[in-house]
Amino acid sequence: MDFYTWNQKFSNLGSNRNDRSLGNSDGFSRDCGNADGVFTKSSQSLVLNEQKGELVKADGKVIGKKIGLKSDEKAMAALKSHSDAERRRRERINAHLHTFRGLVPCTDKMDKATLLAEVIRHVKQLKTDAKEASIGLLIPEDVDELIIEKVNGGLTFRASICCKRRPELLTDLRRALDALKVNIERAELSALGDHMKIVFYFTRTTTATTDEDLVSFVREALNSVIEKAPFSPEYSPRTTLPNKRRRYSL
DNA sequence: ATACGCCGCTTGCATCGCTG
DNA sequence: CAGCGATGCAAGCGGCGTAT
Numbered sequence: 128m129d130f131y132t133w134n135q136k137f138s139n140l141g142s143n144r145n146d147r148s149l150g151n152s153d154g155f156s157r158d159c160g161n162a163d164g165v166f167t168k169s170s171q172s173l174v175l176n177e178q179k180g181e182l183v184k185a186d187g188k189v190i191g192k193k194i195g196l197k198s199d200e201k202a203m204a205a206l207k208s209h210s211d212a213e214r215r216r217r218e219r220i221n222a223h224l225h226t227f228r229g230l231v232p233c234t235d236k237m238d239k240a241t242l243l244a245e246v247i248r249h250v251k252q253l254k255t256d257a258k259e260a261s262i263g264l265l266i267p268e269d270v271d272e273l274i275i276e277k278v279n280g281g282l283t284f285r286a287s288i289c290c291k292r293r294p295e296l297l298t299d300l301r302r303a304l305d306a307l308k309v310n311i312e313r314a315e316l317s318a319l320g321d322h323m324k325i326v327f328y329f330t331r332t333t334t335a336t337t338d339e340d341l342v343s344f345v346r347e348a349l350n351s352v353i354e355k356a357p358f359s360p361e362y363s364p365r366t367t368l369p370n371k372r373r374r375y376s377l
Numbered sequence: 378a379t380a381c382g383c384c385g386c387t388t389g390c391a392t393c394g395c396t397g
Numbered sequence: 398c399a400g401c402g403a404t405g406c407a408a409g410c411g412g413c414g415t416a417t
Contacts, residue, residue, distance in 0.1 A: 205402075210387065212404065217385070238383060380417080386410085393404075 265315050267322035273349055275342050283312065283328050286345060290353045292323040299355060300325065303348040308332045309341075 227242055228234045231249045234242050258268075272289040290296070297316075304311060304327075314327035331341055 206388080208403080213387075214385090216405075381415085384413085389408090391406085396401085
């Protein structure tokens, strides 16, 4: 196939692009192509070796898999498909960026990088505001937390746990506390998103240990519950992250 | 006029997920 | 398990607008 044929096909394929890309709407840069079947983009030259039926770089390196002469149209269809897919991907990204502009004030004229920085700043501010507003309320935080303190003039202890929710968490807590022989007087529980906050008040059932020892025992027991590997596969952390992100289709 | 930054486009490569 | 199409990501390029 000569350059003209190749170029004509790309001219047809490129008809749906916006005005800004008209400069190279043939699918190649202006300096590309010659009658010998050499297609160049200023960064590299592609050569169709008709004897071998391979698309190779000008320096002889084979590009990808062997391309059969009869599958030229197939290869171009793949390129077109890929090009369209990339366009749709850019449109998705831009649509979400547009949504960001609607969510964060004064971002109409911002470039994309600045917009993203502004969104980050805005989200951080919202989190700070939410945290301040939730003081005194039982709202789970994003981070794991375990606080044990004396209240009620030292007669009662207050334990506050915040961690990722999992089905067996409450059962594990119950078992851990039963083993410690403490008397639970009151418990409060809340969940937000995938986090859970549990606050309970307990008193000692024996005077055999000091307050410090009791707090230490309770802390150790609760820590073991929080750090326990989840049983359910649904809640299992991934030990190895894939190099590539998982695909999500809407 | 020139430099520079932003943006969209194309394309190579890696990876995923399906199929025979 | 190999082959293949679809997809994600990044690099490189050229066009355009703006500052100097």
